[in-house]
Amino acid sequence: MPQLAAAAPATLQSRTSLAADLVWPQTRITSAELVAPGPLTVQGLATQVPAHCLVKGRMNERTGPVDGASYAIGFEVRLPVAWNGRFLHQANGGLDGNVVTALGAVSGAAPVAPGLVQGFAVLSSDAGHGAPTPFFGLDPQARLDYGYQAVGTLTPMAKKLIQAAYGKAPDRSYIAGCSNGGRHAMVAASRYADQYDGVLAGNPGFHLPxxxxxxxxxxxxxxxxxxxxxxxxxxxxxxxxxxxxxxxxxxxxxxxxxxxxxxxxxxxxxxxxxxxxxxxxxxxxxxxxxxxxxxxxxxxxxxxxxxxxxxxxxxxxxxxxxxxxxxxxxxxxxxxxxxxxxxxxxxxxxxxxxxxxxxxxxxxxxxxxxxxxxxxxxxxxxxxxxxxxxxxxxxxxWSYMTPPNPSDLGPLRNRGAKMMVYHGVADGVFSPVDTANWMDRLQARHQGDAAGFARLYLVPGMNHCSGGPATDQFDMLAPLVQWVEQGQAPDTVLAQARGAGANVVNAELPASWSAKRTRPLCAYPKVARYNGTGDVESASSFSCK
Structure with missing residues (x-):
């Protein structure tokens, strides 16, 4: 497996002229504005973000032949002035239908270092329909966009927009999300392996139907x-x-x-x-x-x-x-x-x-x-x-929603790309056992060498993407970048409980826990075991075995 080179930073060159600079088929930039550094509030949590250009647009605007409704792939891209050279496709969850803020908050509950803060250029979309209701399923194309084609359509456009903004295309590209966003990421690992260097899939509904x-x-x-x-x-x-x-x-x-x-x-x-x-x-x-x-x-x-x-x-x-x-x-x-x-x-x-x-x-x-x-x-x-x-x-x-041949990720592996998957063991909708079985099949398909490019981390106690009696606050994006670009395989990921003092407190933590309990999340099938001595509230007292 080749080792991919690290991304090189760059500075935003083109700003509000991006609407004129981008020439891409069936794409209309509706606005481009510079956003000053300061707080950005998403789901009630304010995060300090750097100065960036916010670009909004629509692709493939049309009228549905079955229901007569208006359709398009709506999107926004946030381009930091000080760019780390990387592109992050923020795959959103549920039924999509909203262009949610492209902050890049893609791993763990109430993340402390989302993608935009780390310097990524971040894309978010509605996956091809303008409301989070299921009625878009009447439109054949909207079904396909939701399943996989919106990702395939948006990705080259976003890279071209980034090139126009910085004078170069992204050196490294990542896609990440949880729930249906995790499914989007797993589908991308299979269908668009040539487009993404790193894939992060949380609680993935890859068998969603x-x-x-x-x-x-x-x-x-x-x-x-x-x-x-x-x-x-x-x-x-x-x-x-x-x-x-x-x-x-x-x-x-x-x-x-x-x-x-x-x-x-x-x-x-x-x-x-x-x-x-x-x-x-x-x-x-x-x-x-x-x-x-x-x-x-x-x-x-x-x-x-x-x-x-x-x-x-x-x-x-x-x-x-x-x-x-x-x-x-x-x-x-x-x-x-x-x-x-x-x-x-x-x-x-x-x-x-x-x-x-x-x-x-x-x-x-x-x-x-x-x-x-x-x-x-x-x-x-x-x-x-x-x-x-x-x-x-x-x-x-089944065809448009699931990754084709999910246990055969040879194209992803062969180009040096990497994949990290996490799943709460107490997920109430998508079975963590289904994901563990996928990892077993992946290992078998790749002769026991899947850990060289793909790893699964089960999160004890965690519900669907967050919550429950769990150490559910963690950042997997930074370790994924280190793995992709530095070859540093993430044997463990540090996870913390969200007790008193956390940016969003988890009210379901057992009273006996420290407010800042930490645990290592281990690469499946290993589990965190106590070393026999040391503070039971500290991850350092546990090893993955």
Whole structure:
């Protein structure tokens, strides 16, 4: 594997004239302005950023032939005056649909050193549609843009814009994101390996159609033990209460805490925990009817949780999506959100319009509720529609949403590019086991040498991209740059808890933890184990083994 050279810094040359300087097909620069150094607030967090030029524009403006709606790939690029010579494509999450601020905050919760602060030129886009609703799935091209083509369309344009701004193209290019942004990054590693030198994928939904369909299946499981809510439909949040999830989480800690060599209210060895923790035997069972005080779990609730964690199967017994691990992070509020709130309010629309062919009609979807759609979804007859094609939807959802041959990253490896992936072990929507299995397949495909160019870091306790009882604040962008450009492989990544004094405090940290607890995140399959001596609040007292 070749060693790529380090990027060389440069100074912004062209500023507000960029609208005239960039000549690119079907691209319109709508504004270009110089932004003074100072605070930039994103999601309530103010970050001090350097002076930079903010460029906004639109690509491939058109009218959809199916729904008559207006479409374009909206974007913004932030170009620092003092540039480090690198391009960062900030892949955004969810359904996209918004051009979110191109700060480059791409790894860990409430990051302390986002890409723009590190000197990157940062691109953000809406992935080809102007609202974070699923109805763009009616448009065949908007589907493809969301899946992969927006990244392929934006990347060469952004590099040309950077060349116009600095007098040279970026020396090194990176793409990073979490959730659907992690999926974008993994797709880029497969489809656009020639365009990116470094790929950072967090909690990646690289099998997103299967995961979304599984969300609807989860709703069906929880509905069996839910009490009626509005319109006499099941109130999913009553299936397992926060106190009951906390009971499960505490029991997992009690059984698995010491597996990593120290009792510290944290479970580092998640794989070993699955063989140690037994939901049926270890969590107290309720004997009295109606007991919901968090001291026990009724047998029927245990049965549903066991099915949910094992993952869905069809009538033939075939697994339809990978199950997940029991982890103390099941007590996190974000975990419950993905299990109860997201299926009817997010996943139903995504499956109806994006991940099945043909998509639903707006009239049919609006004639019911998201929950009813979820409860009516058939894993036998509807699930296969993610692999179907119908005119004019000539590419299946599975094809346009997932990375082709995800375990074959030879083109990425052969040019010296590198890839870092992280995943919270208590992710409530995308299975960390699915990602670990991908890493196993990658190792097998590359004769056990995948660690030379790709590494996975499981984050104990962390929910979907952040949150939960976890050391969930970390920067993987800087280590990725060091790996790509200096050849310094990141055996560990330092992660910190967000206790009192953090830029955004994590209210779900155990009271016994230090506010600034640190842990090493280890390259899978290694886990952080206590050295036998030293401060249990310090990463230096742990080694990856």
């Amino acid at each position: 299967k995961a979304a369909a599984t969300q609807l299946w989860k709703a069906q499981q929880y509905a069996r033990i839910s009490t009626p809510g509005t319109n006499q439909q099941p109130d999913l949040a009553t299936a397992i209460t926060p106190a009951e999830f906390k009971l499960v989480g505490n029991t997992i800690v009690a059984r698995c805490d010491a597996l990593d060599g120290v009792v510290d209210q944290q479970v580092n060895d998640g794989a070993a925990c699955q063989a140690t923790f037994d939901l049926q035997a270890d969590v107290p069972s309720c004997t009295g009817a109606g007991t919901r005080d968090g001291t026990c779990l009724a047998p029927e609730r245990k049965a549903v949780l066991a099915r949910v964690f094992a993952g869905p199967r069809n009538g033939k017994g075939e697994a339809l999506y990978t199950g997940t691990w029991f982890d103390p992070g099941v007590a996190g509020s974000n975990f419950a959100f993905w299990h109860f709130n997201a299926p009817p309010n997010r996943d139903a629309g995504a499956v109806a319009f994006l991940f099945t062919s043909p998509p639903s009609t707006q009239a049919a979807f609006k004639d019911t509720t998201g929950l009813q759609y979820a409860l009516n979804f058939s894993m036998e007859t509807d699930y296969p529609k993610m692999f179907a094609t119908t005119p004019p939807y000539t590419e299946s959802a």
